Amino acid sequence: MPLNHCNNYTLCRSYRNAVFGLFLLFAAQGCQIGTNVWLKHWTNLGSDGHENSPAKFLGVYASLVFCYMMLHMVVTFVTMVMAGIRASRLLHERLLNSILHLPMSFFDTTPLGRIINRFSTDINACDDTLPFSFMAVMMGGISVVGSLIVIGSGTPIFLSLVPPLVIIFSMVQIYYIASSRSLKRIDSVSRSPIYQHFSETLTGVSTIRAMNAGPRFILDNAQKTNVSANAYFTFIMSNRWLQVRLEALGATIVLAAGLFAVVSRNSLNTSTVGLSITYALSITEELTWAIRSYSDLASRCFST
Secondary structure, three states: OOHHHHHHHHHHHHHHHHHHHHHHHHHHHHHHHHHHHHHHHHHHHHHOOOOOOHHHHHHHHHHHHHHHHHHHHHHHHHHHHHHHHHHHHHHHHHHHHHHHOOOHHHHHHOOHHHHHHHHHHHHHHHHHHHHHHHHHHHHHHHHHHHHHHHHHHHOHHHHHHHHHHHHHHHHHHHHHHHHHHHHHHHHHHHHHHHHHHHHHHHHOHHHHHHOOOHHHHHHHHHHHHHHHHHHHHHHHHHHHHHHHHHHHHHHHHHHHHHHHHHHOOOOOOHHHHHHHHHHHHHHHHHHHHHHHHHHHHHHHHHOO
């Protein structure tokens, strides 16, 4: 089979799996919102004096919860397990194939620690971090959209705040990604000297002992480790910078939803107000989770 045909087939298969995963995520979010809407409907019937059938309402509620759990389990398996393993396997195969076909001049000019760093850090990110970040971005983004729809259906005036909030969040995210990407690149590059120094130490351990140069090598290793730790600490502090601003913007959303609910109290029932406030309180965590995951995903994908 021609190589181009294989690549096109792989790309089409990836797009198909991505669309299927998005469909499952939207369906799962619909079931999750449906459970709260069904509870609101149940509450309205009880407050209007209608006779309730607990078996009927509990049966529908249990069905929605069961569908949500099954859809969430399936999309987690498809996205995080199957897609993650497949992406890691393809990355490792292509990386190993490229390394084995490189000329000897490449190994004369490239430190061994940099090669080890690619086979360890990058593969570990593809195995352990990227699937979780990708899943968090998709689930967080869809949850935020669902929360905005629920809040907007209860208090339509709230939708007037969505455009300026989107602009503010985009500005914060763009600024953060630009800095965190550079910090992540520095963190990744600072690990290569540690691997290189450790590999050289193991190779010449007998000579080091004979020349009584152990303390000097230990000091060099500590200095390189400190440089790497400082780079990682700076990257983590940039996450805290983002967290503070996202929490402040999320509190603004909660305040706006509460004020609009108070202003429209004469035209809204209590169950609708309670549903809107509940989703406004949860949107802060969901939005923070989605933006941090997307920023981390972008930093890891484009930092090397």
